[in-house]
Amino acid sequence: MSASPKTDWKKLIWALMGVAVFFVLPNFLSRFSIYLMALIFTTGLLATSLNMVLGYGGMYQFHHAVFYGFGAYTTALFLTKTGLPGWVAFVCAPLASALLSLLIGLICVRLSKLYFGMFQISLGSLVWAIIYRWYSFTHGDDGIHGIPVPDLIASGKSAYYFALIVLVVCLMIMYRIVESPFGRIFQGVRDNPERSEAVGVNVRKHQLVGMIIGGTFAGVAGSLFVVVEGSVFPDLLFWTLSLEILIMCLLGGWFTFLGPLFGAAIIVLLRTFVGIYTEYWTIVLGIVLMLLIFFLPEGVLGYIITRYRSRRNPKFQEG
Amino acid sequence: MDLLPNISLAAFCQQLLVGLSRTTILFIVASGLSLVLGVLRIPNVAHGSLYMIGAFLAYTIASAAGGGTFGFWLALVLAPLGVALISLAVERGLFCRLYEREHLMLLLFTFAFTLVFGDLVKLVWGSDFRSMNAPTSLQGSFDVLGFPFPKYNLFLLIIGPIVALGLWWLTNKTKIGKIAKAAAVDREMVAAVGINVSWVFASVFVIGCFLAGLGGALVAPTQNITQGMDHGIIIETFLIVIIGGLGNIWGALLGALIFGLTDAIGILIFPQFAIVFPYVAVITVLMLRPKGLLKSVW
Amino acid sequence: MLQVKSLTKNFDGFMAVNGAGLSLEKGQVIAVIGPNGAGKTTLFNLITGQLAPTSGTIRFKGEDITGIPPYAIVRKGLCRSYQVVNIFNRLTVFENVQVAVLSRRKHTFNLFSNARRMAVNETSRILESVGLKDMAHSISGSLSHGDQKVLEIAISLGNRPELLIMDEPTAGMSPEETEVTLSLMKKLSDEMGLTILFCEHDMNMVFAIAHEIMVMQQGKSIIQGKPDAVRVDKQVQEAYLGGDDICYA
Numbered sequence: 001m002s003a004s005p006k007t008d009w010k011k012l013i014w015a016l017m018g019v020a021v022f023f024v025l026p027n028f029l030s031r032f033s034i035y036l037m038a039l040i041f042t043t044g045l046l047a048t049s050l051n052m053v054l055g056y057g058g059m060y061q062f063h064h065a066v067f068y069g070f071g072a073y074t075t076a077l078f079l080t081k082t083g084l085p086g087w088v089a090f091v092c093a094p095l096a097s098a099l100l101s102l103l104i105g106l107i108c109v110r111l112s113k114l115y116f117g118m119f120q121i122s123l124g125s126l127v128w129a130i131i132y133r134w135y136s137f138t139h140g141d142d143g144i145h146g147i148p149v150p151d152l153i154a155s156g157k158s159a160y161y162f163a164l165i166v167l168v169v170c171l172m173i174m175y176r177i178v179e180s181p182f183g184r185i186f187q188g189v190r191d192n193p194e195r196s197e198a199v200g201v202n203v204r205k206h207q208l209v210g211m212i213i214g215g216t217f218a219g220v221a222g223s224l225f226v227v228v229e230g231s232v233f234p235d236l237l238f239w240t241l242s243l244e245i246l247i248m249c250l251l252g253g254w255f256t257f258l259g260p261l262f263g264a265a266i267i268v269l270l271r272t273f274v275g276i277y278t279e280y281w282t283i284v285l286g287i288v289l290m291l292l293i294f295f296l297p298e299g300v301l302g303y304i305i306t307r308y309r310s311r312r313n314p315k316f317q318e319g
Numbered sequence: 320m321d322l323l324p325n326i327s328l329a330a331f332c333q334q335l336l337v338g339l340s341r342t343t344i345l346f347i348v349a350s351g352l353s354l355v356l357g358v359l360r361i362p363n364v365a366h367g368s369l370y371m372i373g374a375f376l377a378y379t380i381a382s383a384a385g386g387g388t389f390g391f392w393l394a395l396v397l398a399p400l401g402v403a404l405i406s407l408a409v410e411r412g413l414f415c416r417l418y419e420r421e422h423l424m425l426l427l428f429t430f431a432f433t434l435v436f437g438d439l440v441k442l443v444w445g446s447d448f449r450s451m452n453a454p455t456s457l458q459g460s461f462d463v464l465g466f467p468f469p470k471y472n473l474f475l476l477i478i479g480p481i482v483a484l485g486l487w488w489l490t491n492k493t494k495i496g497k498i499a500k501a502a503a504v505d506r507e508m509v510a511a512v513g514i515n516v517s518w519v520f521a522s523v524f525v526i527g528c529f530l531a532g533l534g535g536a537l538v539a540p541t542q543n544i545t546q547g548m549d550h551g552i553i554i555e556t557f558l559i560v561i562i563g564g565l566g567n568i569w570g571a572l573l574g575a576l577i578f579g580l581t582d583a584i585g586i587l588i589f590p591q592f593a594i595v596f597p598y599v600a601v602i603t604v605l606m607l608r609p610k611g612l613l614k615s616v617w
Numbered sequence: 618m619l620q621v622k623s624l625t626k627n628f629d630g631f632m633a634v635n636g637a638g639l640s641l642e643k644g645q646v647i648a649v650i651g652p653n654g655a656g657k658t659t660l661f662n663l664i665t666g667q668l669a670p671t672s673g674t675i676r677f678k679g680e681d682i683t684g685i686p687p688y689a690i691v692r693k694g695l696c697r698s699y700q701v702v703n704i705f706n707r708l709t710v711f712e713n714v715q716v717a718v719l720s721r722r723k724h725t726f727n728l729f730s731n732a733r734r735m736a737v738n739e740t741s742r743i744l745e746s747v748g749l750k751d752m753a754h755s756i757s758g759s760l761s762h763g764d765q766k767v768l769e770i771a772i773s774l775g776n777r778p779e780l781l782i783m784d785e786p787t788a789g790m791s792p793e794e795t796e797v798t799l800s801l802m803k804k805l806s807d808e809m810g811l812t813i814l815f816c817e818h819d820m821n822m823v824f825a826i827a828h829e830i831m832v833m834q835q836g837k838s839i840i841q842g843k844p845d846a847v848r849v850d851k852q853v854q855e856a857y858l859g860g861d862d863i864c865y866a
Contacts, residue, residue, distance in 0.1 A: 060423075114362060118561060126594065130595070194703065197688050283438035
């Protein structure tokens with residue numbers, strides 16, 4: 001219909017230009033900036049994967065970091081404890097996260113919306129506690145450091161390119177899913193689960209599949225983290241990080257596709273610079289969240305889009 | 320005890336008693352959470368932080384009063400009140416402005432407070448852990464089947480039922496309790512008969528937080544008071560409320576019992592991963608009854 | 618087409634539906650009327666599977682559908698629209714109907730096709746037939762109440778129902794909007810051959826369109842028959858004594 005091929009082309013050209021810029025960018029950046037960018041790509045992928053469940057599915061996915069950390073630990077353990085080729089680790093991480101999402105999802109999607117959120121926080125914390133306490137296997141609190149990342153992607157710059165490529169590929173797949181029949185119906189489930197059921201949608205199954213998709217991409221982000229950072233620690237599965245991702249989605253705009261990516265960039269940069277002056281990062285995060293709730297509940301990108309639409313089409317503001 | 324040859328019956332009973340007294344504290348904190356959840360439909364995540372603040376406040380008040388018996392009792396009264404005051408300020412200052420907004424925003428707001436309170440505690444009390452003594456009359460222990468059972472735990476076992484009865488009286492016999500119940504079911508209706516629903520919510524919220532503070536003050540003499548207490552307790556109380564059923568005080572009691580006992584048994588059998596046991600219990604309950612054991616009474 | 622026999626629903630001791638019966642032939646338009654609280658909405662919720670009945674049977678096209686989940690009932694060709702506006706309010710009007718069409722065509726777990734190119738013709742046709750074509754790309758949450766109720770019906774059409782159940786299709790509508798809905802329902806029945814079961818307080822509308830009327834009181838169905846027969850029935854008049862619904866209309 002009116003979503004004409006023209007707008008599609010326009011979007012594609014913008015996207016290509018964006019990617020091209022990021023491809024030449026490392027030539028002009030310091031080593032630290034390159035690392036920071038790679039971290040933003042990783043975190044951006046993580047936030048986008050959460051938004052698949054939260055923004056498009058309307059589910060209270062309050063402990064998304066678990067799938068991220070689980071993917072990261074899977075990668076790290078494969079690389080340090082087995083002699084298997086590196087790519088095996090990178091394939092297994094998303095699979096492991098998908099499996100974990102399936103397990104947690106099977107229990108959670110049967111529950112009401114609030115119970116879903118509460119029990120997911122609890123189950124996620126169980127996974128965290130196990131990794132935290134299983135010293136002989138995971139090195140507990142110490143984490144695992146100096147992980148032997150495959151040579152091809154070990155240096156700062158090549159890690160940057162690896163993260164960029166993976167991010168772009170994953171974003172493309174996720175965009176495709178959002179625009180697929182599944183994605184359309186998933187958004188219907190978000191807006192009105194009861195009505196979705198009345199048009200013949202198996203709501204719980206949809207939510208479960210949505211959770212698995214989100215968890216899988218979080219797992220991919222987790223293994224990217226290993227590439228970028230070279231280490232893992234239990235904080236990757238801690239609840240505070242889940243809140244941080246949630247704030248990224250909210251900050252960027254959780255009803256937009258690219259919003260969470262923006263949000264991730266802002267939060268990662270903020271954390272880096274706030275970290276120079278103070279150790280009280282969480283209080284800053286809490287205040288950011290409060291400000292968002294009161295003044296910008298649609299997020300930065302959401303706000304811009306609403307303004308843009310209402311300028312182009314004044315009728316939009318009615319009702 | 321064939322299954323567990325290296326654990327004597329006496330040790331088992333002792334562990335059970337310790338588990339039960341811990342249940343008391345879990346119940347008090349969880350019932351506060353459950354109260355707020357039942358009326359406001361918000362799982363107040365900052366509940367754990369308020370519990371932590373209760374414990375730190377109790378420490379400060381007790382030490383300021385000289386640390387003796389008097390200090391303890393003073394702390395037990397003043398710390399929960401302090402927590403209630405904080406929550407009142409938060410509710411009237413910020414929280415109440417969100418009642419008309421999307422439900423998720425209220426929820427996220429409690430997240431924000433968890434983050435802020437976590438660091439505020441670090442700012443005020445520093446990162447070291449603190450400890451506080453029980454009053455001399457409650458120190459020492461009794462003999463139970465040849466094993467020592469701390470007097471303080473007995474004290475907790477007495478406090479639990481008192482709080483439960485008090486809550487029951489509050490929700491069923493007082494006007495505010497009845498209004499709160501009605502408001503939980505149909506807030507427009509309650510507003511229509513001329514009751515200020517916003518203040519009803521505020522009272523419920525403050526009472527719930529008071530209970531978190533009370534739990535914190537009660538737990539202070541039994542363990543180190545540390546950063547991170549908030550996370551542990553909020554997960555535990557979430558599980559308890561989930562088992563018990565949304566907004567049901569007796570459900571909170573039942574949930575706390577199941578949680579405390581499975582946890583105690585877990586510590587005996589498999590200390591490193593004792594935490595897994597309560598989860599198994601919760602998952603089993605949810606498989607059978609996805610809405611919790613008891614029905615929501617609200 | 619639809620046979621409901623001695624259906625009951627017990628809500629904690631309160632019998633919301635207490636022995637309701639109903640029978641529908643293909644192509645009929647049947648209205649359920651009754652005072653407030655007679656159990657009309659509960660009856661509809663039982664038929665469409667939103668609630669599980671305490672006892673009794675529901676047969677659709679000869680098949681027992683008692684107690685199967687709502688999405689499975691919809692797939693058999695029994696759809697409903699709601700009393701309160703019940704749409705996907707962040708999606709566009711087009712997408713609202715498309716969700717139903719995609720779901721009927723069993724594309725629900727298709728992850729990689731482009732939804733924008735799917736079910737376009739059918740969705741547009743439905744929007745055209747209900748007169749929402751001009752608003753196809755507005756966000757449905759910003760529509761007027763009347764338009765949202767029409768969209769509500771359009772979503773149900775996306776499932777290509779054989780039997781459409783409508784819970785108070787004109788509730789809260791202005792007289793003009795009611796007129797539009799009435800002609801839409803006639804069109805659905807006459808041109809598309811749809812079987813319609815609806816409940817309504819507006820008696821003018823009921824008598825204008827219904828082939829048969831079933832009257833409910835305190836959870837029981839007290840009569841089902843031709844409008845003229847129902848109008849003069851003694852029991853019906855008693856049911857409405859004290860109740861103000863008929864005058865209301």
